[in-house]
Amino acid sequence: MKNRFEWWQGWMEKKSKYARTTELQMNEGRFNAAAVGTGLPLIYQQSTFKFENAADGANRFLGMSPSGEKPFARVYTRLGNPTTEYLEKVMFKLECDHIIQNALKADESLPTIGVFAFSSGMAAISTTILGFIKPGDALIVGNVYGSTDSFVRFLENRFGIEVFFVDTTDTQKVKECFDEHHNIVAVLLETPANPTLEISDIQAISELTEANEALLMVDNTFATPFLQQPFRMGADIVVHSMTKYINGHSTSIGGIALGPYEYFSNELFHVYKDLGPTPSPFDSWLNSTSIQDIGLRVKTQSESAHKIAQFLHENPLIDHVYYPFLKNHPQYEMAKKQMRMGGGVISFELKGGYEEGIKLMNFFARVDTPMELAVSLGSVISYIEHPASMTHSVVPEEERVLRGITNGLIRLSVGAEGSDVLIEALDRGLKLAHGK
Numbered sequence: 027m028k029n030r031f032e033w034w035q036g037w038m039e040k041k042s043k044y045a046r047t048t049e050l051q052m053n054e055g056r057f058n059a060a061a062v063g064t065g066l067p068l069i070y071q072q073s074t075f076k077f078e079n080a081a082d083g084a085n086r087f088l089g090m091s092p093s094g095e096k097p098f099a100r101v102y103t104r105l106g107n108p109t110t111e112y113l114e115k116v117m118f119k120l121e122c123d124h125i126i127q128n129a130l131k132a133d134e135s136l137p138t139i140g141v142f143a144f145s146s147g148m149a150a151i152s153t154t155i156l157g158f159i160k161p162g163d164a165l166i167v168g169n170v171y172g173s174t175d176s177f178v179r180f181l182e183n184r185f186g187i188e189v190f191f192v193d194t195t196d197t198q199k200v201k202e203c204f205d206e207h208h209n210i211v212a213v214l215l216e217t218p219a220n221p222t223l224e225i226s227d228i229q230a231i232s233e234l235t236e237a238n239e240a241l242l243m244v245d246n247t248f249a250t251p252f253l254q255q256p257f258r259m260g261a262d263i264v265v266h267s268m269t270k271y272i273n274g275h276s277t278s279i280g281g282i283a284l285g286p287y288e289y290f291s292n293e294l295f296h297v298y299k300d301l302g303p304t305p306s307p308f309d310s311w312l313n314s315t316s317i318q319d320i321g322l323r324v325k326t327q328s329e330s331a332h333k334i335a336q337f338l339h340e341n342p343l344i345d346h347v348y349y350p351f352l353k354n355h356p357q358y359e360m361a362k363k364q365m366r367m368g369g370g371v372i373s374f375e376l377k378g379g380y381e382e383g384i385k386l387m388n389f390f391a392r393v394d395t396p397m398e399l400a401v402s403l404g405s406v407i408s409y410i411e412h413p414a415s416m417t418h419s420v421v422p423e424e425e426r427v428l429r430g431i432t433n434g435l436i437r438l439s440v441g442a443e444g445s446d447v448l449i450e451a452l453d454r455g456l457k458l459a460h461g462k
């Protein structure tokens with residue numbers, strides 16, 4: 027073994043005992059009950075907290091307590107805040123319910139997983155990587171969101187971190203990269219990936235990362251904990267942009283990371299406190315209210331998206347539809363295995379290309395259509411966007427097309443308007459874009 031991380035052995039033992047499981051989904055009723063939680067938190071809209079006495083002050087500075095409480099969440103809001111702690115606990119239950127149950131049964135005295143909320147998804151991703159990376163280390167990075175991609179390139183250019191961009195949908199390619207390079211400390215992937223909706227095999231890749239004493243970090247933003255719980259399949263760190271489905275109403279920007287307790291409490295906490303990527307108590311409160319119905323929202327959105335994907339698949343004005351639960355998806359079997367449903371995002375290839383894409387966007391910019399022309403996703407409002415002219419317009423065309431983001435690709439995030447209404451609007455918009 028490489029003795030890369032001091033906490034590795036302890037984490038491996040706990041991971042095999044409590045986290046890995048053959049049951050890949052949390053029971054739906056239990057999930058919804060955990061999301062509703064135990065009521066609502068108060069908004070602790072304050073930057074600092076009064077101590078009872080000197081000893082109390084000193085105690086609260088000691089960090090995360092074994093009971094999972096965070097005494098420092100009652101010191102100074104950059105370190106943590108009770109409203110944010112409430113949200114962290116709900117997310118912890120949604121991603122890790124089985125770990126909690128298994129550890130309780132085994133009378134485990136220390137928490138297995140640590141959790142921190144952040145002011146954005148990017149703050150969660152960048153801070154969590156900065157907590158473990160060292161000069162000379164290497165990362166394997168899959169097809170990831172633009173800012174994640176540019177953050178790892180920044181690490182490479184400024185700090186001597188090597189980055190290998192690998193198609194993580196092909197486990198063999200990940201293996202070959204590990205065989206060739208012995209300084210890889212983590213694999214970072216999204217599944218489903220943004221915007222191509224490619225699926226990576228979490229379980230198979232986690233076996234490779236474990237054998238190489240490297241971390242598997244899964245961005246679970248698109249799936250949400252309702253559809254997929256990566257710790258069950260061997261992930262070491264799970265991150266989310268809470269801006270998307272956790273919030274669900276486009277009212278705030280936020281992020282969250284969960285991972286080995288020892289790493290989070292001893293190492294990552296210091297980076298968190300020094301960088302200051304903490305969310306505001308009000309944003310944590312907003313997310314604590316909206317997370318309560320995440321299961322209901324994501325179920326409705328997935329049901330609608332599946333019907334819309336089928337409609338698009340059969341539409342002669344569409345060249346190709348990317349949706350994990352459509353049989354033509356290259357990783358359909360894998361998606362079915364690791365996800366409860368197909369999710370709320372669909373990408374599709376318009377016949378024609380760029381011009382038709384722009385026309386379709388302009389149709390949905392109109393006030394009489396049930397979608398918004400906007401680049402976020404995961405809201406109860408449907409959003410449609412054209413990556414070639416919007417989110418990915420900065421990527422050189424050749425590279426963009428190689429990554430599957432072609433001129434005619436459209437990304438649709440299905441909201442809660444209902445599939446009939448959305449299909450009717452798409453039908454009108456597609457005909458108009460094609461001059462029919």
Ligand SMILES: Cc1ncc(COP(=O)(O)O)c(C=O)c1O
Nearest residue numbers: 146147148171220247267269280
């Ligand atoms: C998969 C994924 N990860 C991370 C992010 C970054 O999240 P945020 O915008 O909350 O910083 C996004 C944003 O679109 C995303 O789609």
